Amino acid sequence: MGRLTGKRIFITGAAQGIGLAIARGCLAENASVYLIDRDEALLSTVGNELRSMGANLGYRVADITDATAIEQAVADASSKIGPINALINNAGVNVFSEPLQTSDEDWDRCFDINLKGAWNCCKAVLPGMTEQGHGAILNIASTHAFTIIPHTFPYPLAKHALLGMTKALGLEYAARGVRVNAIAPGYVATQKAIDYWNSFPDPVAAETETMKLHPGGRIATPEEIALAAVFMISDECPFMNATCLTIDGGLSVQQHPA
Numbered sequence: 150m151g152r153l154t155g156k157r158i159f160i161t162g163a164a165q166g167i168g169l170a171i172a173r174g175c176l177a178e179n180a181s182v183y184l185i186d187r188d189e190a191l192l193s194t195v196g197n198e199l200r201s202m203g204a205n206l207g208y209r210v211a212d213i214t215d216a217t218a219i220e221q222a223v224a225d226a227s228s229k230i231g232p233i234n235a236l237i238n239n240a241g242v243n244v245f246s247e248p249l250q251t252s253d254e255d256w257d258r259c260f261d262i263n264l265k266g267a268w269n270c271c272k273a274v275l276p277g278m279t280e281q282g283h284g285a286i287l288n289i290a291s292t293h294a295f296t297i298i299p300h301t302f303p304y305p306l307a308k309h310a311l312l313g314m315t316k317a318l319g320l321e322y323a324a325r326g327v328r329v330n331a332i333a334p335g336y337v338a339t340q341k342a343i344d345y346w347n348s349f350p351d352p353v354a355a356e357t358e359t360m361k362l363h364p365g366g367r368i369a370t371p372e373e374i375a376l377a378a379v380f381m382i383s384d385e386c387p388f389m390n391a392t393c394l395t396i397d398g399g400l401s402v403q404q405h406p407a
C-alpha cells in the first residue's frame with residue numbers, strides 16, 4: 150500500500166476493462182487519479198462508485214481524438230487532483246480487416262484512436278511533466294506491436310507505431326526526467342475480447358481456440374495487466390525507459406502451440 154503516494158495519474162479509456170483495472174490498482178496504492186472515457190454512462194457509474202469508496206479522483210467524458218477536449222481535461226485534472234505526473238494511454242479499439250477490404254474510414258478511425266489519440270494525451274501532459282522535472286507515461290500497446298495476425302489489418306500497424314512513439318518520446322524527454330514505456334498485453338479478458346470472439350460464426354469455439362493457443366491454457370485478467378502498470382509508473386523502476394514489457398503468458402515466444 151502507498152507505492153503511488155504523490156502520483157497524480159491521468160488514465161484514458163478508464164470506464165471498463167484494462168483501464169478500469171489500472172485505475173483501481175492505482176487507487177489501492179494511494180494515487181490520485183483522473184479518469185476519462187468517451188462512454189458517458191459507464192464512466193459516471195464507475196466514477197460515482199469509486200468516489201463513494203472515498204477515492205481521490207476526478208473524471209470527465211472526453212474523446213482522445215479531440216485534442217482540444219484532452220487539453221481541457223488535463224487542465225481540469227490539474228485543478229482537481231494537482232499537476233499530472235503520470236499518464237496511462239490505455240484507450241484503444243480493434244479495427245480488424247483484410248488489407249484490401251479496409252475502408253479509408255476504418256484506416257482513419259484506427260490511427261486516430263490507437264495512435265494520434267495517445268499522442269494528443271502526451272502533448273497535453275508533457276509540458277507540465279518537463280516543468281515538474283519528472284513524469285511517467287505508459288502506453289498500453291499489444292503483442293500486435295511486434296507480431297501480426299492475418300486479417301487484423303490495420304490495428305497492428307497502429308500498435309507498431311505506438312511502440313515507436315514510446316521509444317521516440319522516451320529518448321527525447323529522458324534528460325528532463327520523464328520516462329515513457331509500454332506494456333504489450335496478449336489476450337485479456339475484457340469486453341473487447343468478447344466482441345472479438347463474437348465476430349466469429351461460432352464464438353464459443355473461437356474462445357476455446359484462443360485459450361488453446363496459450364501455454365497456460367488461459368488468457369490474462371485485466372488485474373494482471375494492472376499489477377505491471379502500477380510497478381511501471383511507480384518509483385520502483387526509475388531507470389526503466391523507452392522499453393516495452395510483454396504480458397502474454399508466453400504466447401508470443403512460441404514457435405507454434407504444443
Ligand SMILES: NC(=O)c1ccc[n+]([C@@H]2O[C@H](COP(=O)([O-])OP(=O)(O)OC[C@H]3O[C@@H](n4cnc5c(N)ncnc54)[C@H](O)[C@@H]3O)[C@@H](O)[C@H]2O)c1
Nearest residue numbers: 162166167186187188212213239240241291336337339341
Ligand atoms: N483486451 C485485450 O485482449 C487487449 C490485448 C492487447 C491490448 N489491448 C489494449 O488495451 C487497451 C484497453 O483494452 P480493453 O480490452 O480494456 O478495451 P475495452 O473495450 O474493454 O475498454 C476500452 C475503453 O476505452 C474507451 N475508448 C475507446 N475509444 C475511446 C476514445 N476515442 N476516447 C476515449 N475513450 C475511448 C471505451 O469507451 C472503453 O471504455 C486498448 O488500447 C487495447 O488495444 C487489449
